[in-house]
Amino acid sequence: MVFSSATFLIVFLPITIALYYLFGVAITKSTVVKNFILLIASLVFYAWGEPVYIILMMISICFNFFIGKDIDQSKRMNNRAKAKMLFIAAIIFNIGVLGFFKYSNFLIDNITNITGLGIRPLNLPLPVGISFYTFQILSYIIDLYNGNIRAQRRFLSFALYVSLFPQLIAGPIVKYKDIADQLVYRKEDLSSFSKGVNRFVFGLSKKLILANTLGSVYASVQEAGADNMSMLTAWVGIICYTLQIYFDFSGYSDMAIGLGGMFGFNFCENFNYPYIAMSITDFWRRWHMSLSSWFRDYVYIPLGGNRCKVPRVILNLLIVWLLTGFWHGASWNFLLWGLYYGILLILEKYLLAGLINKMPKPLRWIITIICVMVGWVLFSAPSLSEAFSYIGAMFGYAVSFADSFGAFILxxxxxxxxxxxxxxxxxxxxxSGIFKGEKFSKIMAVVTPVLFILCIVFMISETYNPFLYFRF
Amino acid sequence: MKKTNIYENENKNVMKPNHNLYEFISAAAVIFLLFMASLLTFAGKDREYSENENRTLASKPVFSFTSITDGKFMDDTDAYLSDQFVFRDALVKTRTNIDVFLGKREINGVYIGKKHYLFEEPSVYNETRVRKTINTMNGISAKYGEIRSYVALAPNSTEIITDYLPANAPVQNQTEQIGKVYSLLNGYTCIDICTPLKNAENPEDLYYKTDHHWTADAVDIAYRRICESMQLDANAYQYNKLAVTNDFQGTLASSSGIFSASDTIYVPTCPSDIMYRVSYVNEGKTCTTVFDQSKLQEKSKYDVFFGGNFAQVIIETNSSSDRVLMVIKDSYANSLIPLLIPHFKTIVVVDPRYYSDNLNQIIEREEVTDILWVYNANTFLNDTSISGKLS
Known part of the structure; x- marks a missing residue:
């Protein structure tokens, strides 16, 4: 199920809120009941889009719950060898499942290309959210093995942690240690509920009003093809995509955080205005923060981080950024996208730091945002060759400066x-700074419900589907 | 770097007292709207048919084990809820208004022009597709060298009503596209429809505002031009125009969701001394008129001509002519053919999009003396049904 659908908004959400507050909060006041209601809701939510793969998620939950308990116990009995063995088994299982469903096609395709062997691709559809919930589980297993946390003894709580619907399919990637307490005890209050609702409406607006409409502009540019594109068209297209992906992704995070707030959870922030960044390093401190912090904590620092000699730090950075790219999807585009950022960050760190600091701020911003946009071309193009010809078009290689299509869409x-x-x-x-406190709150009390109505308008109008058999 | 100011920190509240109250008010309003939308949608009676969208709306999904496991139940539910959503038509209309207000001038392949004119986004010239069509056409003219063969490709409104196009709208030069097609044809008399239409006094009257077809005015111009080429006397028969409806909202209105204007459809009256019989071959239906009045009650009112498009229609007349015309065509011809009736003994109308056999059969069976191809440029350039219709 997606948040921006009629099914979610007028059936799933009202029922879940009603059941949660009626039975969980008002009648029993029991966290177990609340968690149970949320777990059932989450499973329905997931099964709505993945009626088959939900079994995979449940297997994953069971396996990790029990192996987690064993790791914890082995550690307490000081049986290090056993703990290590179980830990490795758990890592292999989780990475293996993710690798099998996400990367096997890519691997088989490339083996076929290189060796000419006719291995048939599996063509498995990717289970929704598997990249997110696998990373959440890994945070649990790794922190457990490192002794940062204790194992979750309640199956219900652990199952809820993995499957919790607000952040299940698009993040933020909530680390277990950040949310462990809330799984056991949390207090819902009017203030966090209200904040949650308002935040949800903001996220929904970002997705439906901005991301989807901007996305359709970029889609029309892509449809026109990079071959007969003007510079103007290429820039309008990539600007729209740049905005689309931010509003889409951060809107989803806003909705997740808002929904979390409605049910008493406090999730980590995921975006902090990435497009005002003054350097690539700054950009990655602001973009998909929960993912970067996951890679920092569980890959970069264990590899030695930056407390090593320079060549090793460079290697560490390259590994982390190749993995980051690959996490986004199984294709050469994403690998190159990750490598691109790895190289930019290394350059910033070791070569250009002084130069960047001397530059005037507007110039720093423009260079940063252009680098980011070039990155989005790699990210969004269907193939590497199309990405390169698009980037070529952006910088005027073998294309005209402007055409009527570019002017029209602009x-x-x-x-x-x-x-x-x-x-x-x-x-x-x-x-809110200009209007000073209360006045701004008053305005927002009107604006937010209006935004919500607009969201409904945009959501329903997207399904407008005239039948034109008489088109001939 | 680490200075915190109000411009950073995406979601920290910099609010003062009473802030919570207003936050609560707006959240309460949203929750109220949410539950109301839900309640009204479920309390409302399901609509079966949408007039604007010209389709049957989704009905309650069927619940079963297989429909759950293959996800059909979920997809059907999503479709059902959005189709039956309370105030659906008003919501869609609001969206269209917002889009146009914000400056959008293209919706669903329709350009939103000035003075309520809507335009179909023009087709691009696809070399391989056009080649295939041309090969079949040239094959026919080569095989039947004794038959007089004509081609009339009509431009679309983007080529003619240029004044009302939205600024910078990307259009194709259809005069050039049609010229390119004509230059590839062998054994045909190619009839130039573009020039007389471009020279018309009121180009805005040549196409419907809300539909992609040409109007009676354009048809009249094309008819005279075709008569010239085919050596027919256009002045031999006088006809009058009769307005049959003035609330026609065509395909472009439906596609874009903009229903702000209506068009008038005129049909030509037949000279009183001409009688004819129309046979719909595949349908086994015969009648004495090329007009289907019942279509005026429906959405697609342009279908008043012939009742729509059919594989093969034969018109036999009491005309003194001994010529047998075969028209191979799209829907642009539907409003033109009524004017050609008095000039021919027989007219065979073939629409390759519905006619699946080869064309030789008809040419030989009916002893055709003239072949006329009538298409509008957009349909012709996109057509894949002509190629291969010659054995």
């Missing part, structure tokens, strides 16, 4: 692009 979407650009900056905090 001027007919200009208002949207401007609204999007403004909303990608901290305009909310800025306005």
């Amino acid at each position: 001027f007919t979407n200009l208002v949207l692009i401007i609204i999007g650009s403004i909303c990608a900056t901290p305009v909310y905090a800025f306005l």
Whole structure:
């Protein structure tokens, strides 16, 4: 199920809220009951999109729950060898499942290309959210093995941690240690519920009003093809995509955090205005923060981080960024995208730091945002060759400067692009500073419900589907 | 670097007292709207048919083990809920208004022009596709060298009503596209429809505002031009125009969801001394008129001509002519053919999109003396049904 669907908004969410507050909060006041209701809701939520793969998720939950308990026990009995063996088994299982479902096609394709062997691709559809929940489970297993946390003794709580619907399919990647207490005890109050609802509406608006409309502009550019594209078209397209992916992803995180708030959870933030970053390093401190922090804690630091000699640090960074790229998807585009950021970050760290600090801020910003946009071309293009010809078009290689298509999509979407650009900056905090407290709250008390109505308008109109048999 | 100011920190509240109250009010309003939407959607009676979308709306999904495991139940539920969502039509209309207000001028392949004019996004010239079509066409003219063969490709409104196009709208030069097609044809008399339409006094009257077809005015111009080429006397028969409906909202209105204007459809009256019989071959139906009045009650009112598109229609007349015309066509011809009736002994109308056999059969069976291809440029350039219709 997706948050931006009629099914979620008018059936799933009202029923879940009603059951949770009626039976969990009002009648029993029991965390077990609350967790039980949320678990059932989460399983229905997941099964709605993946009626078969839900079995995979349940197997994963059971395996990790029991092996987690064993790791914890072995550690307490000081049986290090056994703990290590169990730990390795758990890592192999989780990475193995993820690798099998996410990367086997890619691997088989490439083996076929290189060796010419006719291995048939498995063509398994990717289970929704597997990259996210596997990483959440790994955070549990690794922290357990490192002795940072104790094993979760309640199956219900552990199952809920893995399957919790708000962040199940698109993050943020909540580490177990950050949420362990809330699984056992949490208090819902009016304030966090209200904040949650408002936050959810903001996220929904980002997704439905901004991301989807900007996305359709980029789709029309892609449809036109990089072959007969002008520079103008290429830039309008990638600007729209840049805004789309931010609003799409951060909107999803906002909705997750908001939904979490409605049920008494406090999730970590995932975005902090990435497009105002003044360097690539800064960008990655602001973009998908829960993923970068996961890689930092569980890959980069265990590899030695930056407390090694320079060549080793460079190697560590390259490993982390190749993995980060590969995590986003099984294709050469994503690997190259990861490598691209790895190299940019290494350059910033060792070669350009002084130079960057001397540059005027607007120039730093422009260079950063252009690097990010070039990255998005790699990220979004269907193949490497198309990515390269698109980047070529952006910088005027073998294309005209402007054409009527470029002008048309620019001027007919200009208002949207401007609204999007403004909303990608901290305009909310800025306005609340100008209007001073209460007045701003009053305005937002009107704006938020209106935004919600607009979301419904945009959601339903997307399903407008005229039948035109008389088109001939 | 680590200075915190109000411009950073995405979601920290910098609010003062009473902030919670307003936050609560807005959250309560949202939750209220949420539950109301849910309640009204479920309390409302299901609609079966959507007039605007011209389709049957999704009905309650069927619950079963297989429909759950293969996900059909979920997909059907999603479709059902959005199709039956309370105020659906009003919500869609609001969206269209917002889009247009914000400057959008292209929705679902429809350009939103000035003065309520809607335009079909023009087709691009696809070399391989056009080649295939041309090969079949040239094959026919080569095989039947004794038959007089004509081609009339009509431009679309983007080529003619250029003044009302939205600014910068990416269009194709259809005069050039049609010229390119004509240059590849052998054994045909290619009829230039573009020039007389472009020179018309009121180009905005040549196409419907809300539909992709041409109007009676454009048809009249094309008819005269075709008569010239085919050596027919256009002035031999006088006809009048009769308005049959003035609330026609065509395909472009439906595609874009913009229903702000309506069009008038005119049909030509037949000269009183001409009688004819129309046979719909595959349907086994015969009648004495090329007009189907019942279509005026439906959405697709342009179907008043012939009742729509059919594989093979034969019109036999009491005309003194001994020529037998075969028209191979798309729907643009439907409004043109009524004017050609008095000039021919027999007219065989073939629509390759519905006619699946080869064309030789008909040509030989009916002893055709003239072949006329009538297409609009957009349909012709996208057509894949002509190629291979020659054995």
